[in-house]
Amino acid sequence: MRSSRFILCYPYVAAVLAKDPVAHLVDYGAAKSQDLLGVCESPLCSNEHPVAILEDPIAEDRAQAAALWPHATPCARNGTKEFCVYSDPEFAGRGIGILTSPERAIEIAKSKVFNDPEVSEAIDELNAEESPRWMVAEVPGKGMGLIATQNLEMGDHIMSTSASVMIDYSVFYEVTEAQLLEMQAAAVENLPKRHRTAFLNLSTHDHAENYQTQVSKVILTNAFDIQDTGLVTKKNDDEEENFYTVFPEISRMNHDCRPNADYQFDPETYTQHVHAVRRIAAGEEITISYIDPIQTQKDRLNRLNNSWHFPCSCSACTQNKHFTAASDARIQQILELRKQLRNWDPYSQATPSMAELLVSLYEEERLWSNLYEAYTYAAIEYNGAGDPWMATKYARLAIHHGLAVGGPKDSDVIEMTSLAKDPWEHWSWMLRTKKRMNWGAKVDE
Ligand SMILES: C[S@@+](CC[C@H](N)C(=O)[O-])C[C@H]1O[C@@H](n2cnc3c(N)ncnc32)[C@H](O)[C@@H]1O
Numbered sequence: 001m002r003s004s005r006f007i008l009c010y011p012y013v014a015a016v017l018a019k020d021p022v023a024h025l026v027d028y029g030a031a032k033s034q035d036l037l038g039v040c041e042s043p044l045c046s047n048e049h050p051v052a053i054l055e056d057p058i059a060e061d062r063a064q065a066a067a068l069w070p071h072a073t074p075c076a077r078n079g080t081k082e083f084c085v086y087s088d089p090e091f092a093g094r095g096i097g098i099l100t101s102p103e104r105a106i107e108i109a110k111s112k113v114f115n116d117p118e119v120s121e122a123i124d125e126l127n128a129e130e131s132p133r134w135m136v137a138e139v140p141g142k143g144m145g146l147i148a149t150q151n152l153e154m155g156d157h158i159m160s161t162s163a164s165v166m167i168d169y170s171v172f173y174e175v176t177e178a179q180l181l182e183m184q185a186a187a188v189e190n191l192p193k194r195h196r197t198a199f200l201n202l203s204t205h206d207h208a209e210n211y212q213t214q215v216s217k218v219i220l221t222n223a224f225d226i227q228d229t230g231l232v233t234k235k236n237d238d239e240e241e242n243f244y245t246v247f248p249e250i251s252r253m254n255h256d257c258r259p260n261a262d263y264q265f266d267p268e269t270y271t272q273h274v275h276a277v278r279r280i281a282a283g284e285e286i287t288i289s290y291i292d293p294i295q296t297q298k299d300r301l302n303r304l305n306n307s308w309h310f311p312c313s314c315s316a317c318t319q320n321k322h323f324t325a326a327s328d329a330r331i332q333q334i335l336e337l338r339k340q341l342r343n344w345d346p347y348s349q350a351t352p353s354m355a356e357l358l359v360s361l362y363e364e365e366r367l368w369s370n371l372y373e374a375y376t377y378a379a380i381e382y383n384g385a386g387d388p389w390m391a392t393k394y395a396r397l398a399i400h401h402g403l404a405v406g407g408p409k410d411s412d413v414i415e416m417t418s419l420a421k422d423p424w425e426h427w428s429w430m431l432r433t434k435k436r437m438n439w440g441a442k443v444d445e
Contacts, residue, residue, distance in 0.1 A: 097187030
């Protein structure tokens with residue numbers, strides 16, 4: 001399962017796309033009121049008014065969070081909800097700024113990554129401001145981009161970096177635009193100079209009139225959507241747990257509908273990792289996809305144009321109409337096959353041959369980032385039909401490719417590791433046959 005996604009719009013206007021996780025999908029078995037106090041104008045934003053603090057339901061959290069973070073201002077408040085900028089200029093050797101509630105700031109400050117020196121030193125080492133594997137250079141028609149400086153193989157590590165600024169989604173719903181601008185700018189100001197410069201050098205897509213707008217446009221043009229990673233505890237289903245996050249070096253990568261690299265966020269280290277998803281030659285541009293690539297050319301172009309405001313010029317978007325029609329037909333068939341393979345009703349038409357076809361369609365479409373999903377479908381389908389050896393072959397391929405894309409904690413990688421270890425003990429063993437033959441029902445009778 002993907003834990004982060006590149007997006008352009010702020011959450012309240014973004015339609016966030018996620019890739020297609022396989023194993024856990026197998027079904028077997030606005031904006032609110034803006035009634036705000038000014039940024040830190042309220043006595044409740046300061047610890048200097050003990051009477052007000054005693055009467056304030058979140059005073060205790062605010063004081064505790066302020067004690068745990070080197071910087072804990074400015075803040076903005078909406079009724080009983082409050083959000084502040086929590087900055088640690090020493091985090092991972094280059095600093096971080098997080099816009100969130102006092103309660104979540106406490107939880108984050110107490111997490112292992114902020115307390116275990118071994119974890120923080122490890123991130124410090126990973127943080128890639130320079131690398132022998134890539135360099136930043138101008139790419140015609142795209143601004144700056146990342147170029148491979150050596151040949152890379154599928155699965156090769158390209159870079160890992162910790163975040164500059166992380167914005168709790170709730171902030172977007174609860175604070176005014178003016179407050180958001182002020183808080184974002186403060187988070188960037190609190191970064192150490194080198195890191196701040198890397199952030200401010202990023203593309204704003206178009207002209208920015210002042211510093212606050214520049215910071216805001218950098219965030220809009222370069223943020224990743226960190227989703228469902230368990231970074232913070234959700235108290236109920238309505239609560240957001242996503243963070244809008246900038247990783248400056250990684251944000252230099254331009255879009256391609258058939259990219260040669262992919263990224264994954266590790267919540268235990270607050271680090272985003274990038275790996276090659278196919279062989280990349282020295283001198284080639286390193287690219288990622290900003291959108292779900294399993295869409296027809298027209299839908300991809302619309303999505304990039306509407307959300308990102310640039311015309312897609314990648315080879316899959318600019319090939320002639322005959323190749324485009326053939327590619328779109330493959331995409332349509334991929335979508336249809338996935339539907340069948342996900343269906344565990346006795347009347348599903350899914351077979352191992354269908355899964356084989358899915359694998360070859362992903363290959364023809366050069367969907368290297370998604371290929372492990374097709375391998376996962378194939379492994380489950382073969383196992384469901386009682387062929388443990390072909391199931392193991394595809395499980396191993398899924399692990400190999402899935403590690404580069406989703407990492408070791410990806411749900412499909414975990415599922416395939418368990419299948420490869422013992423296909424006969426895996427939940428999918430003979431499942432398709434059992435369903436078709438209604439074996440479970442006979443046993444129950
Ligand atoms: C995250 S930034 C990528 C790095 C950026 N090119 C730079 O100069 O820092 C995203 C912006 O890069 C440009 N961009 C990315 N991929 C592109 C592509 N395939 N074609 C044209 N422009 C692209 C667009 O301006 C987009 O808003």
